[in-house]
Amino acid sequence: MPIVINSPRDGDTLACGHVLVTPEATKRLGFGGTGYAILPDESCICYDCAHARDVEALRTAEHWVAYLSADGKQIHDWPGYALMTVTRSWETESRVFGRLSHTTWIRAVDTHGAEWHGRGPGRGMYVRLTRKGLKRGGR
DSSP: OOOOTTOOOTTOBOTTSOBOOOOHHHHHHSOSOOSEEEOTTSOEEEHHHHHHHHHHHHTTOSEEEEEEOTTSSEEEOTTSOEEEEEEEEEEEEEEETTEEEEEEEEEEEETTSOEEEEEESSTTSEEEEEETTOOTTOO
8 A cells, every 4th residue: 555645743633624623632642543545546534434434334235354352342444433233153263284273253243234253363352354155155
């Protein structure tokens, strides 16, 4: 991904029309979320608008990658907004090349009521999800 040389600063108007406000935690810690998302055309939009785009994209998406919340009850997008509610989860262990590997399996329902299933390495980490009803191989 290219580095954005002219990254926006507090008070700048983003492509979505909103004014950038850097999250307080980022200001306090000196690192963390930027408060904006970069689109493929390198324009920047606020986290609220990025979340709105994610919610709309879920209507037709067949596959999705997001984050399992620390408590394991929700699936979040990068800005931390809830996209899905976890309805069931369980963990399995297996040995891979002699090392113990943990997998968390997920069943969830998105904001539109569609059912999803997937897996990831655990709470607070990424999960790869597939809309329920798709055949193996993507369709």
